[in-house]
Amino acid sequence: xxxxxxxxxxxxxxxxxxxxxxxxxxxxxxxxxxxxxxxxxxxxxxxxxxxxxxxxxxxxxxxxxxxxxxxxxxxxxxxxxxxxxxxxxxxxxxxxxxxxxxxxxxxxxxxxxxxxxxxxxxxxxxxxxxxxxxxxxxxxxxxxxxxxxxxxxxxxxxxxxxxxxxxxxxxxxxxxxxxxxxxxxxxxxxxxxxxxxxxxxxxxxxxxxxxxxxxxxxxxxxxxxxxxxxxxxxxxxxxxxxxxxxxxxxxxxxxxxxxxxxxxxxxxxxxxxxxxxxxxxxxxxxxxxxxxx
Amino acid sequence: xxxxxxxxxxxxxxxxxxxxxxxxxxxxxxxxxxxxxxxxxxxxxxxxxxxxxxxxxxxxxxxxxxxxxxxxxxxxxxxxxxxxxxxxxxxxxxxxxxxxxxxxxxxxxxxxxxxxxxxxxxxxxxxxxxxxxxxxxxxxxxxxxxxxxxxxxxxxxxxxxxxxxxxxxxxxxxxxxxxxxxxxxxxxxxxxxxxxxxxxxxxxxxxxxxxxxxxxxxxxxxxxxxxxxxxxxxxxxxxxxxxxxxxxxxxxxxxxxxxxxxxxxxxxxxxxxxxxxxxxxxxxxxxxxxxxxxxxxxxxxxxxxxxxxxxxxxxxxxxxxxxxxxxxxxxxxxxxxxxxxxxxxxxxxxxxxx
Ligand SMILES: Nc1ncnc2c1ncn2[C@@H]1O[C@H](COP(=O)(O)OP(=O)(O)O)[C@@H](O)[C@H]1O
Ligand SMILES: [Mg+2]
Numbered sequence: 084x085x086x087x088x089x090x091x092x093x094x095x096x097x098x099x100x101x102x103x104x105x106x107x108x109x110x111x112x113x114x115x116x117x118x119x120x121x122x123x124x125x126x127x128x129x130x131x132x133x134x135x136x137x138x139x140x141x142x143x144x145x146x147x148x149x150x151x152x153x154x155x156x157x158x159x160x161x162x163x164x165x166x167x168x169x170x171x172x173x174x175x176x177x178x179x180x181x182x183x184x185x186x187x188x189x190x191x192x193x194x195x196x197x198x199x200x201x202x203x204x205x206x207x208x209x210x211x212x213x214x215x216x217x218x219x220x221x222x223x224x225x226x227x228x229x230x231x232x233x234x235x236x237x238x239x240x241x242x243x244x245x246x247x248x249x250x251x252x253x254x255x256x257x258x259x260x261x262x263x264x265x266x267x268x269x270x271x272x273x274x275x276x277x278x279x280x281x282x283x284x285x286x287x288x289x290x291x292x293x294x295x296x297x298x299x300x301x302x303x304x305x306x307x308x309x310x311x312x313x314x315x316x317x318x319x320x321x322x323x324x325x326x327x328x329x330x331x332x333x334x335x336x337x338x339x340x341x342x343x344x345x346x347x348x349x350x351x352x353x354x355x356x357x358x359x360x361x362x363x364x365x366x367x368x369x370x371x372x373x374x375x376x
Numbered sequence: 377x378x379x380x381x382x383x384x385x386x387x388x389x390x391x392x393x394x395x396x397x398x399x400x401x402x403x404x405x406x407x408x409x410x411x412x413x414x415x416x417x418x419x420x421x422x423x424x425x426x427x428x429x430x431x432x433x434x435x436x437x438x439x440x441x442x443x444x445x446x447x448x449x450x451x452x453x454x455x456x457x458x459x460x461x462x463x464x465x466x467x468x469x470x471x472x473x474x475x476x477x478x479x480x481x482x483x484x485x486x487x488x489x490x491x492x493x494x495x496x497x498x499x500x501x502x503x504x505x506x507x508x509x510x511x512x513x514x515x516x517x518x519x520x521x522x523x524x525x526x527x528x529x530x531x532x533x534x535x536x537x538x539x540x541x542x543x544x545x546x547x548x549x550x551x552x553x554x555x556x557x558x559x560x561x562x563x564x565x566x567x568x569x570x571x572x573x574x575x576x577x578x579x580x581x582x583x584x585x586x587x588x589x590x591x592x593x594x595x596x597x598x599x600x601x602x603x604x605x606x607x608x609x610x611x612x613x614x615x616x617x618x619x620x621x622x623x624x625x626x627x628x629x630x631x632x633x634x635x636x637x638x639x640x641x642x643x644x645x646x647x648x649x650x651x652x653x654x655x656x657x658x659x660x661x662x663x664x665x666x667x668x669x670x671x672x673x674x675x676x677x678x679x680x681x682x683x684x685x686x687x688x689x690x691x692x693x694x695x696x697x698x699x700x701x702x703x704x705x706x707x708x709x710x711x712x713x714x715x716x717x718x719x720x721x722x723x724x725x726x727x728x729x730x
Binding site for chain 1: 426427428447448449454455457458461464465474478479522
């Protein structure tokens with residue numbers, strides 16, 4: 084039961100909300116408003132004047148084969164990143180859980196970094212995948228595999244997928260491990276006595292009990308792959324070779340910042356914004372309903 | 377239906393010896409209650425029988441077959457856990473059907489057995505619910521049902537009633553007893569509650585610090601406790617222990633509280649003057665005009681009876697359960713300790729004769 088606090092006046096509640104409102108306003112609503120506004124405008128070639136063009140930017144963007152290619156790239160990229168990052172994290176978490184079940188010290192140590200690390204970890208991962216990643220490629224070429232992601236689009240895609248997924252594995256791992264640790268040992272023992280072998284126990288007990296965690300992480304990972312991988316792609320491939328690794332978010336940057344096509348870029352931003360709103364809505368609806376214990 | 381045999385079962389966690397060699401023979405259809413204070417190794421013993429722990433040494437046999445190295449799945453047993461351990465994401469039906477499905481039973485057969493067990497446990501209307509929608513008592517029944525449908529060789533219970541409120545506990549206790557008798561499944565029931573143990577068990581294993589202090593029927597454990605630990609653990613209020621020495625060539629005991637009382641059941645070996653402990657249950661103490669003076673320091677009225685705590689001469693503590701109305705604190709009551717109710721223990725606390 085949460086206690087309901089009733090304020091007498093309206094000044095105090097507003098004052099308490101103010102910092103959050105200012106931050107949300109300045110860093111979210113204002114740029115979002117700018118983007119929506121900009122998506123209805125078109126600049127002339129020299130950037131001297133803007134005119135209102137209605138939905139024309141959206142029509143152009145959606146008819147642009149490059150945009151549709153970037154959309155397809157995004158689908159491939161995001162689903163691969165999400166599946167890869169979730170699968171690897173789940174595997175690692177299951178192994179870790181076996182090794183440390185009951186050992187509180189380990190548990191705390193493994194969950195601890197999550198409390199401290201996000202910002203620090205992000206920088207770390209970024210540095211690990213900085214362009215001078217030659218190491219990796221050299222070794223591959225050394226054993227006779229023609230590895231050059233600057234020429235081969237599929238290899239470039241594979242590389243950004245791996246880099247982006249890897250960056251997300253630790254995050255997923257923490258959640259999966261916490262989820263595994265919260266499954267009572269007696270429940271698994273009951274299943275063992277009921278005759279279930281480890282693999283069966285995993286699929287019939289552990290996996291379903293992790294479903295809410297998995298679903299939450301799936302959405303987080305897709306949102307991450309959609310919107311938070313610009314840095315990874317920019318550092319590794321700049322969207323190339325050609326358009327091979329240009330995702331929707333990357334194309335916003337290319338069209339807006341490099342090509343200075345302000346209207347098109349704004350329209351793409353608005354489309355992305357709509358996608359994230361939809362994903363979040365789906366997440367809220369499902370997470371509320373899917374938790375079954 | 378099966379027998380269960382434990383031979384010299386030991387268990388060590390690191391350097392801590394938890395079980396010091398347990399031997400036990402359980403007959404087909406018998407209900408054995410393992411009782412002892414918290415931490416004495418009861419759950420560990422049960423988990424070794426289940427296959428959830430491996431003994432450091434010793435052998436577990438079910439129906440004569442050595443199962444020590446087998447997985448829980450291969451032992452054909454069912455277990456009811458203290459916190460029920462129901463599968464939270466499955467309905468009551470699915471919970472009960474889980475083990476049967478794994479064993480490859482056909483759906484009609486599964487349905488028949490679940491329905492039968494559900495009827496027996498009166499949980500028929502709950503079959504579609506999830507565990508979180510059930511009360512503690514209902515969960516307990518489902519956990520029982522999950523064990524029953526399997527028709528296993530062995531039921532294992534690890535303090536299954538300790539999460540229930542007092543009234544429900546008494547009710548479920550009777551139900552478990554009835555069910556076990558009706559199905560005739562060999563059972564091992566772990567509890568720290570001596571009343572539960574006395575009422576449920578065909579035989580008790582009283583455990584003390586990783587050893588089986590006594591294995592016997594409830595009345596035998598109560599009437600002839602093997603040592604002072606068992607004597608003090610079983611019975612409420614607990615047995616009194618009075619300091620004494622052997623006298624009259626082994627035929628009597630001289631109490632520190634004063635009198636020398638002849639044994640009613642024959643002589644004990646040993647020289648006169650050998651230190652003894654005399655045990656006597658509070659309900660066997662009687663009031664009589666020429667008795668020992670007890671200075672009352674606490675009175676607990678129970679209605680029909682009164683539990684009186686006090687001190688005998690020699691500052692010996694005594695508790696008596698008497699069919700008299702409460703007396704005042706500080707009053708002196710004359711009490712007789714009948715020799716026929718004596719339990720005689722040697723200096724090490726082991727029962728001597730009788
Ligand atoms: N997995 C384990 N690791 C280390 N010590 C354990 C483990 N399981 C039980 N113990 C210890 O063994 C002793 C007996 O435990 P347990 O069998 O659970 O007692 P009971 O069920 O009689 O209360 C306790 O001291 C407990 O701390
Ligand atoms: Mg226990």
